Amino acid sequence: xxxxxxxxxxxxxxxxxxxxxxxxxxxxxxxxxxxxxxxxxxxxxxxxxxxxxxxxxxxxxxxxxxxxxxxxxxxxxxxxxxxxxxxxxxxxxxxxxxxxxxxxxxxxxxxxxxxxxxxxxxxxxxxxxxxxxxxxxxxxxxxxxxxxxxxxxxxxxxxxxxxxxxxxxxxxxxxxxxxxxxxxxxxxxxxxxxxxxxxxxxxxxxxxxxxxxxxxxxxxxxxxxxxxx
Ligand code: APR
Numbered sequence: 383x384x385x386x387x388x389x390x391x392x393x394x395x396x397x398x399x400x401x402x403x404x405x406x407x408x409x410x411x412x413x414x415x416x417x418x419x420x421x422x423x424x425x426x427x428x429x430x431x432x433x434x435x436x437x438x439x440x441x442x443x444x445x446x447x448x449x450x451x452x453x454x455x456x457x458x459x460x461x462x463x464x465x466x467x468x469x470x471x472x473x474x475x476x477x478x479x480x481x482x483x484x485x486x487x488x489x490x491x492x493x494x495x496x497x498x499x500x501x502x503x504x505x506x507x508x509x510x511x512x513x514x515x516x517x518x519x520x521x522x523x524x525x526x527x528x529x530x531x532x533x534x535x536x537x538x539x540x541x542x543x544x545x546x547x548x549x550x551x552x553x554x555x556x557x558x559x560x561x562x563x564x565x566x567x568x569x570x571x572x573x574x575x576x577x578x579x580x581x582x583x584x585x586x587x588x589x590x591x592x593x594x595x596x597x598x599x600x601x602x603x604x605x606x607x608x609x610x611x
Pocket of ligand 1: 391395403404406471472489557558559560580581585595596597
């Protein structure tokens, strides 16, 4: 049986669903650099600001809809005759709402809440309040289940195992700015795995193949080609 396909997606996958990318606009939110809002220190310094930031993103995700690229990836995963590992830096649930399964959210999920004290996870309310209590340990330590700058991304062992078991690495709609995700391409190339970039504009990082265009155009065309091969 041939190896699987490892697809690392970034904000460009959900851009046409109306969800902002990180580095396209000036990267500010309510006059704060995103990097200054999405950190453990920011949550200690101003928990109301951080909760407001994620409440706004959670509402944006709820109002968004999967685009043709999400649908194509879910179809590929359901149809391809080898595993399709959907690893995403995105915190939205649009791949799942398009029918994808086992999506690996290495930066967490805005639809999930986490207890900073006991580690319990539960579905996040649309509006998470400052000092909300954990339903398991009752401590007032509920936080967005997001991997903030300076924290360790989730599921790294699963991600490395999936990459080793694949014979194609695809970077989809990501600028390749943030490690460890940005390092997966190199790992793939060191393991002799073919690498493909699907992006609105080439990120300039060396891939074996680059296809430029909007995800909702490029991804369905690429999936159709893969399934026909
Ligand atoms: N179709 C395809 N690609 C697109 C589209 C589109 N319609 N629109 C934008 N892009 C591409 C851009 O060319 C860029 O390469 O999406 C990428 C967005 O890059 P970033 O904004 O840096 O987002 P991402 O790569 O996901 O950021 C990674 O950084 O801020 C942290 O944790 C955050 O997960 C995020 C991580």
